[in-house]
Amino acid sequence: MKSRRNGFTLVEVLLALSIGSLVLVAATALLITIAQSWANRPATRDAFLSHVNGVSNFLTIILEEASFSITSKTGDPLVDLKRPTGFSSTDDPLIHFFVKEAPPLFYNPHGPAVRLHAFIYPDEDEGLSILWFSELNELEKNKEGGIELAEEDDLRKTLLSPFFKEMYYCYYGSEDDGKDDIKEWEISEQLLESDKGEKFRLPTQIKLVFRWEEEDLEKTITIAIDKPIPSGIEEEPK
Numbered sequence: 001m002k003s004r005r006n007g008f009t010l011v012e013v014l015l016a017l018s019i020g021s022l023v024l025v026a027a028t029a030l031l032i033t034i035a036q037s038w039a040n041r042p043a044t045r046d047a048f049l050s051h052v053n054g055v056s057n058f059l060t061i062i063l064e065e066a067s068f069s070i071t072s073k074t075g076d077p078l079v080d081l082k083r084p085t086g087f088s089s090t091d092d093p094l095i096h097f098f099v100k101e102a103p104p105l106f107y108n109p110h111g112p113a114v115r116l117h118a119f120i121y122p123d124e125d126e127g128l129s130i131l132w133f134s135e136l137n138e139l140e141k142n143k144e145g146g147i148e149l150a151e152e153d154d155l156r157k158t159l160l161s162p163f164f165k166e167m168y169y170c171y172y173g174s175e176d177d178g179k180d181d182i183k184e185w186e187i188s189e190q191l192l193e194s195d196k197g198e199k200f201r202l203p204t205q206i207k208l209v210f211r212w213e214e215e216d217l218e219k220t221i222t223i224a225i226d227k228p229i230p231s232g233i234e235e236e237p238k
Contacts, residue, residue, distance in 0.1 A: 048163070048217045052210045055128065055161050056221040058105075062118070063223070066097040069115070069135065071147050079225055081191070081200050084119050084131050085149040092191055093200060094119040094131070095225060106132055106158055120206075121157070128164035128208065129157050163210040169203035170222075202226050 066078045081093035102113035115135040122128055138150040149155055166189075173183030175195055186192070187207070191200040204226045211218045 044215055045217060048210075048212050048215065049219060051161065051163070052219045052221060055208075055210075056223065058103075058160065059120070059223050062099060062103070063097060063225070065099050067100055069098040069117070071135070072098070077202070077226075079202065081202055082119070082146070085133070085155050086152040094121055095202075095206070102132070106130070106156070108134065108156070122164060122167040122208075124165055126159070127162040128160045130160060131155055131157050161210060163212050164208060165211045166209035168207040168209075170205040170207060171201060172204040175201065 063079065068076065068078065079095060079097045082096040083089075083091060083093045087093075096117065096119050099116050099118065100114065102116045102118075106113040106116060106118075113132075113134060116132050117135070119131040120128075121131045133149050133155050135147075137154045139147045140150045142148045169188050169191055171186045171188070171192060173181070177183055191203070193199075194201045202225060204224070206223050206225055207220055208223065209218065209220045
């Protein structure tokens, strides 16, 4: 009669220890990976948010510096919609403004970057840029009586952010609304056409969406374009 075996053999013990060691090593590696991810994520997230906030501050400040050019006509707004040199009539116009002196970000190899016409240029593939030219370049009159570059190659491009993905145009009220009318927000992926002639309406605000897909990070900013919204009448669009 065979006796029952109590306990484990040496081989079984060694095998169990080996398997346990492998599990422990794998678990430790996983914990280290998670710890490293959490340690690095705040720095990555903070850098991304700082970048987007920097773009927001830059656009806000430079738009506040917008002024009238010597070529401006009576009644022209500080910020309007225009097509840069090289854009066809089928292309949507871009948000355009003029600044007397540009920040160092606008580098001009031929001289100081002064008396600049700037255009906010959104591109889902390349990112958010500013197209610009100086009135010191050779200019000519266009069909509308305004000025444009004589040479398309003189139109320069300064990248603001490669993380830009989407732009939305925000309109507060319609063109026919009076001062006492209740106004509502309308958000569009495209510029809205004006009821007054073959033109587009200048948006009250624009919303810019920035996304870093590899890190699953996203942030949206709002930039005032037409004019500041009076406080207390309507919350800005979400």
